[in-house]
Amino acid sequence: MAQQNEYVAAIDLGTTKVVSIIGKKNANEKLQIISFSKAPSTGIKRGVVLNIEETIASIQRTIEEVQLNSGIIFGEVFVGIAGQHIRSVRNRGYINLNEVDHVVNIEDVQKLIDDMYKIPTEIGEEILHVLPQNFIVDNEAGIKNPIGMSGKRLEANFHIVIGQTASAKNIEKCVNRVDLVVSDLILEPLASAEAVLTEDEKEAGVVLVDIGGGTTDVAVFFDGIVRHTAVIPFGGNVITNDIKEGCSILQRQAEQLKVQFGSALGDIAPEDKIVTIPGI
Numbered sequence: 001m002a003q004q005n006e007y008v009a010a011i012d013l014g015t016t017k018v019v020s021i022i023g024k025k026n027a028n029e030k031l032q033i034i035s036f037s038k039a040p041s042t043g044i045k046r047g048v049v050l051n052i053e054e055t056i057a058s059i060q061r062t063i064e065e066v067q068l069n070s071g072i073i074f075g076e077v078f079v080g081i082a083g084q085h086i087r088s089v090r091n092r093g094y095i096n097l098n099e100v101d102h103v104v105n106i107e108d109v110q111k112l113i114d115d116m117y118k119i120p121t122e123i124g125e126e127i128l129h130v131l132p133q134n135f136i137v138d139n140e141a142g143i144k145n146p147i148g149m150s151g152k153r154l155e156a157n158f159h160i161v162i163g164q165t166a167s168a169k170n171i172e173k174c175v176n177r178v179d180l181v182v183s184d185l186i187l188e189p190l191a192s193a194e195a196v197l198t199e200d201e202k203e204a205g206v207v208l209v210d211i212g213g214g215t216t217d218v219a220v221f222f223d224g225i226v227r228h229t230a231v232i233p234f235g236g237n238v239i240t241n242d243i244k245e246g247c248s249i250l251q252r253q254a255e256q257l258k259v260q261f262g263s264a265l266g267d268i269a270p271e272d273k274i275v276t277i278p279g280i
Contacts, residue, residue, distance in 0.1 A: 007034070009066070010078040011059060012188075013049070013171065015214025015237060017041050020062035020077075022070055034072065037065035046214035046233045047083030047188070049170040056177045063178055076181045079171055081128065082188040082215050084233035085164040090133075091119060094155040104137065104146045104154055112156050121162055128168070129161040129187055131226050144224075159226055161187050189217035189229050199224065213237045253277055 008031060012019040019038040023031035039061040043054030067073055093112050097104070109132075116130040135146040136155040146154060172182045192210045193202075202221040210217040212235045220228040236258070244254035257277075263269040 007072055007074060008078065009074045009076065010080070010186075010191075011062070011175065012080045012191075013044055013047075013055065013059075013174075014041055014212055015044050015046060015235065016212070018044075018055070018058040018062055020059070020066045022066055022072060022074065035066045035070035037062040037069070041213075044214070046235075047081070047212075047231060048085070048167055049174060052170065052174060052177075055174045059174055060178045063180070075179075076183045077175060078183050078186055078191075079175060080188040080191050081163060081168065081171060081185045082212075082217055082231045083163070083167055084215070084231060085167055086128075086187065086229075086231040087162050088229050089160050089162065091116060091158050091160055092155060093158065094136075094153060097152050097154060100152075101150045102152065104149050104151065106147060108154055109135075109147065109156075112154065113158075116158050116160060119160070124165055125162050126165045126168060127160060128163050128185060129159075129190070131159040131161070133157040133159055133225055133227075159229070161229060187229060188212075188215075188231070189219035190226070192217060193219045193221065193226075197221065211235055247277075249277055 007022055007024050009020070009022045017038045018041045019036060021033065021036035023033045026032050039058045041055070041058050043049060043051030043058065049055050093115050095108060095111055095115075097108065113130050113132065117127050119127070121127060134141065134157055135143040137143055137146050137149050137151040138153055143149070168185055171185065175182050189208060189210060193208050197206060197208060203224045205222040208217075208219045208221075214233070214235045214237055216232040216235055218228070218230040218232065219226060239262070240251065240254045240258055243249070243257055244251055247254065257275060261273060261275060
């Protein structure tokens, strides 16, 4: 059997569904999807785990199906994280390079990043991602990659993603309960961006908007760099609830109407469509 490190497994914990997936890295370092499975999600609301046991059951169901279909037993997974508790800030850090004509190396850059993980946050929060925006070497700004440059002072601007520790721990707890280890928690809009955006789009400037059931994830890219991320606590379920209340119908009927007849563009939506809804 192939080595497990050839494969990458991930779990997407959504408000309406839980998805597990496994892929294999090809020669171009791209992922070829081997198997995936999805199950209804009843223990998560707006990206936050509210019922541990129900969330575990959904994860267990999808993991078992993926492993059965692929024939691959894995022990580690990447897991997406979202929720209205997610926030982002900007910060700048610097280090002085002691040697004369010091050549910036990967250890210097990593030291800057590690320092950002130590900045103070609110009680009950933790830093999820530290994303370099650009670097400055001896007041020379706008540098994307400073490695190999000579200088006495290295600075950088960072985009920092922060989330609630309790929410992250609850996700890890659910995953651990199905005998898996969380390799890393990935902010949902960043994961979505890697899946659907091209490098040209990121360079030219693009906004990714991923409307889920409970949250809307946003990521802004320009010049190939993440400029802004956000998780808005409103998603497609808000539309479903509006249809339910406005038409006095059941939740499942409202969801079916939205999926079958809804349109994001009003100009192309039929004006005279008549839909019959069975009574209870």
